[in-house]
Amino acid sequence: MAPLFALFWVLLSGHFTTLLLVLGALSVALVCLLARRAGLTASAGASIPHALRLPRYLLWIGKEVLVSAVAVVRRVWSPRPDLRPAVAATPAAGMSELAQVTYANSITYTPGTLSLDVDEDQVHVHSLVPADLEALRAGAMLRRVHRLDQGRRAGR
Amino acid sequence: MIVLDIASVVLLAAGALFVVSGGVGLLRFPDFYTRVHAAGITDSAGAGLILLGLLLRTPSWETGVRLLVIMLFLALTGPTASYVLAFAARRDGVPIWREGDPRR
Numbered sequence: 309m310a311p312l313f314a315l316f317w318v319l320l321s322g323h324f325t326t327l328l329l330v331l332g333a334l335s336v337a338l339v340c341l342l343a344r345r346a347g348l349t350a351s352a353g354a355s356i357p358h359a360l361r362l363p364r365y366l367l368w369i370g371k372e373v374l375v376s377a378v379a380v381v382r383r384v385w386s387p388r389p390d391l392r393p394a395v396a397a398t399p400a401a402g403m404s405e406l407a408q409v410t411y412a413n414s415i416t417y418t419p420g421t422l423s424l425d426v427d428e429d430q431v432h433v434h435s436l437v438p439a440d441l442e443a444l445r446a447g448a449m450l451r452r453v454h455r456l457d458q459g460r461r462a463g464r
Numbered sequence: 465m466i467v468l469d470i471a472s473v474v475l476l477a478a479g480a481l482f483v484v485s486g487g488v489g490l491l492r493f494p495d496f497y498t499r500v501h502a503a504g505i506t507d508s509a510g511a512g513l514i515l516l517g518l519l520l521r522t523p524s525w526e527t528g529v530r531l532l533v534i535m536l537f538l539a540l541t542g543p544t545a546s547y548v549l550a551f552a553a554r555r556d557g558v559p560i561w562r563e564g565d566p567r568r
């Protein structure tokens with residue numbers, strides 16, 4: 309992993325002074341140490357085709373974030389916020405680890421829903437109003453995560 | 465480019481509004497979990513729009529690439545941090561506020 313991180317640092321920094329190179333080496337060492345302590349391996353299922361499908365997913369999630377952010381902002385400013393928190397599990401079976409992380413993080417990233425816990429086959433979600441939870445359980449986001457994970461073979 | 469300038473200003477202003485709203489929600493919402501929702505607006509919609517706004521006024525493509533990488537990183541770290549907080553809160557038994565409960 310270390311050479312990859314070093315290359316990334318150089319690409320992002322673009323400076324070759326002693327100070328910055330030393331700082332970069334220290335950062336790489338720290339990240340490798342933390343990654344090892346956390347038991348992470350270099351590849352968690354990401355691949356070139358996966359990366360090519362990513363932009364489309366990011367555009368979609370960006371739109372979702374804006375739409376639901378507006379809904380939450382209205383609750384923030386309303387004199388009597390309409391808050392009816394609900395907690396429930398939403399199914400997430402048959403996914404790779406990477407897809408599970410993508411799904412749980414997408415749920416949290418979208419304002420109004422928050423992942424609390426990730427199981428083998430479901431994600432526990434806290435939501436500001438029950439409607440957001442229902443929308444999640446209807447499965448539009450889940451289908452897109454599946455498609456991102458395995459291309460057109462989705463929906464098995 | 466006047467069009468780009470205007471678009472950039474609109475994005476920056478909208479992003480700032482989301483950031484402020486996240487802060488106000490943090491103060492107004494009743495319990496820990498709902499406050500995590502509010503804080504989430506700040507680093508998803510708020511930071512995202514501000515970075516997009518900055519992207520429209522970058523002097524060089526290197527800066528633009530860096531901004532995109534920052535956006536990608538924030539999209540990963542923000543939700544992960546929120547998840548860890550919410551997971552820890554639930555594990556430690558922080559009660560969930562329900563409609564009708566008093567504010568905490």
